[in-house]
Amino acid sequence: MPTMHDVARRANVSLSTVSYAINGTRPISEETRQRIFTAMRELGYQPHALARGLASKRSRILALLFPTSERGLGNTDLEFIIGAVDAARELGYHLILWTSGVDDVVELGQLIQQGLVDGVVLMEVHLHDKRVEYLREIEFPFSVIGRCADVAELPYTDIDFEQTVREAISHLVELGHADIGFFNYALEVFEAGYGPAVRVAQAFERITQEMGVRGVARFCHAYAQAGYEAFNALLDEHPEITAIAVMNERSVPGILQAIDDRGWCVPDDISLILLVSSRQVAEMSMPPLTTLAPPAAELGKLGVELLVQQLDGRSVSASQTLLPCHLVVGESTGVRRQHLHEQNPLLR
C-alpha cells in the first residue's frame, strides 16, 4: 500500500507538497501538480483515512443515531438511512450506524469521546430529548431528523405535519366527508413526547375545526388487533364517521378486517387514508391505500447536509426545514356515501 512518501519521491517533491496538492490547501504550480497526480495515479495511491483524521482532527466520519426501540422498524426507516448514507458519501463522509436507546446519553458520550466521528445525526428525537441536551451542552456538532419542543438554534429537518394533515383532510373533505376519525400512535408513545404523534394530533384538531368538519381522535397500538378494536369502538360510538385517517400502518390490517366484518367496503362505505406511510406499504393492501408518503430519503439526506454544513462551513441549505408529505391517491378514499344504517336503519 503506497503512502504519501512514495508519491512524493516518485514526483520528486517533498511529502508536504503532496499533502498540499491533495488538499488544495495552498497554491501549487500547475507543473508539479501534474507530476504529483500522475504519480498518485501510477501508484494507485489513496490517502489513509485514519492518519489523515488523526493529523487533521477531522475523521470525515459521521454517525447516524438510530434508536430501534421506538415503534418497531418501519418500511421508511431504511429509506432514511440510505438517503443519509448517499448524502454523506456525496459530501465526502462516511456514515456509521449506531443504534441505542433514545435517552442513553452514556453510550453516546462514549461514542463521541472516541474521537471517531465529527458529528452525529439524530433520528427519532423526542420533544424533550436528552441526547439533544447533552450534545448542546458539550457543544458537539449534530443535526436532527425530527425536532424538539424548543427548536431555537436547532439544526433540524422534519416532516411538515401541518401540511400533511391538511392535505389529508382536504382530500377527504373534497370527497364530501365531514365526520372523520383519526387513529394516532398509542397513548404511551404520545405521552413520551414522540414528535409525530404530538404534532399530528394538534394539527388534526386544529385543521378539522378550521375546515368545519368533525374530527374524533383516538390512540391505537401498532398491531392489527388494536386497529380492529379501535375501529369498532370508534364506529360504535360515532356511527356518523365516514372516513378515517391512520397514523400507524401496522393497525391497518385490523381496521380493514373490522370493516370487512361489518360487510362494508372500502371506499364505498368508509374511506381510509394513511398519514405518514410509504407508498410501498400503501400498495401492499387491497385496495391500494391512499397515503401521504413521507420524503424519507430527502429527510435523511437533509439531516446529513445540515450536519456537514456546520462541519465544513459550506452552506447547503437552510438549517431548519420542513418537508411535505406527498399525497398518493390510492383506491381507499372515495366520495362519501350514506352509511348503511342511514340507508336502512334495520341493519343496526
Added chain:
Amino acid sequence: MPTMHDVARRANVSLSTVSYAINGTRPISEETRQRIFTAMRELGYQPHALARGLASKRSRILALLFPTSERGLGNTDLEFIIGAVDAARELGYHLILWTSGVDDVVELGQLIQQGLVDGVVLMEVHLHDKRVEYLREIEFPFSVIGRCADVAELPYTDIDFEQTVREAISHLVELGHADIGFFNYALEVFEAGYGPAVRVAQAFERITQEMGVRGVARFCHAYAQAGYEAFNALLDEHPEITAIAVMNERSVPGILQAIDDRGWCVPDDISLILLVSSRQVAEMSMPPLTTLAPPAAELGKLGVELLVQQLDGRSVSASQTLLPCHLVVGESTGVRRQHLHEQNPLLR
C-alpha cells in the same frame, strides 16, 4: 479531552503501561492496574479510535456493503442491517454502511485502500460476484451474506432455501394441494445469477418432484400489475393449480386482486404462501398471509461474526452456515378445495 498521557501521569506510570493495561497485551500488577483504571475513570478517559487504529493497523471498523439497486428495498433489509450493527458493536466494532453497485469493484477498492475498514460484509452477492473475486484476489478479509456458486473457502451465511421450499411445499401438501404454482423473481434477476432466485427455483423443481406433486414455475416482476398478469396467465394455462408460492412480496397485491376479480377467496379457492418475506409484511395483507419468514437479523449478525472471526481469530461459529426460514401460518393457506370450474363448468 484527556489523552493516554494524562492518564499515565495521574497514575504515576509510563504511557505504555497504560496502553498495556487497556489492551491487556501484557501482565500488569493488580495494584497499578487499579491505579490506572481509577485514573481513567476520574478523567473520563476514552481511547482515541483513530490514533489507536493508526498505530495498531486495525481500525475496528467494518463496512457493510449494501447494494440498493437489486430489487428495491425490502422490509427485511433493515433487519439485516440492525442485526449486523448490533453484532458489530457487541464485538467491539463500528459498522459503516456502504451502498454501491453490485459489481462496482472500483469503489470497493477505493474504500479499502483508505485503510478505514478492517473488513467488509457483502450483501446480495451474485453467484459469480466480482466483488468476491476482487476481495479474494487482494486477500482482504470479508464475509458474505448469501453465497456464490463456488463456496470453497467462502465464509458465508445464507438462508437455507432448500429447507424453506421444502417446508412451504410440505405445508401445502399436508393441506391436500397437489398442483402448485410458483412465482419467482423476474427473469432478468434470475439470469443475473441472483442467488435466492436461482436456488429457490432449483429447490422448487426438485422438491415438488420428490413429493410427487406438480409444480409450475413462473417469473414475475416485483410489482402488483405483474403479479396480476402472472396469476391470470398461470391459471388460464393451469386451471388445476390450487396453491401458489410467491418469492417476491411486491407482486402479492396484484395476485390478490386477480383472485378477487375471479370471485375467488383466499384460502378457500386458492392458497397463497410467501417464500422469504417477513412476518410483518405478511401481516399487512388481508387475510394475513402464511409466510416463511427469513432470519434476517440473525443473518446480519452471523455475517459480522464470520468476519470478526477472521479478524480476531476468535472462533464464534462455523464459517459456513445456512439458517432456516420460519413458517408463520397465516390465513392464506387452507385445505385444498375443488376449483369452481370443477364444481360448475358453466362458470368458465
Added chain:
DNA sequence: CTGTTAGCGCTTTCAT
C-alpha cells in the same frame, strides 16, 4: 512487571 522510544501516515506550522 515496567519504562523508553520508534513509528503509524498524514496535516500544518514555520522557514526559505
Added chain:
DNA sequence: ATGAAAGCGCTAACAG
C-alpha cells in the same frame, strides 16, 4: 511555490 520538521494519540518492539 516548495521543504523540513513537529506533532496527532496510540501500539509494540526493545530494553531492563
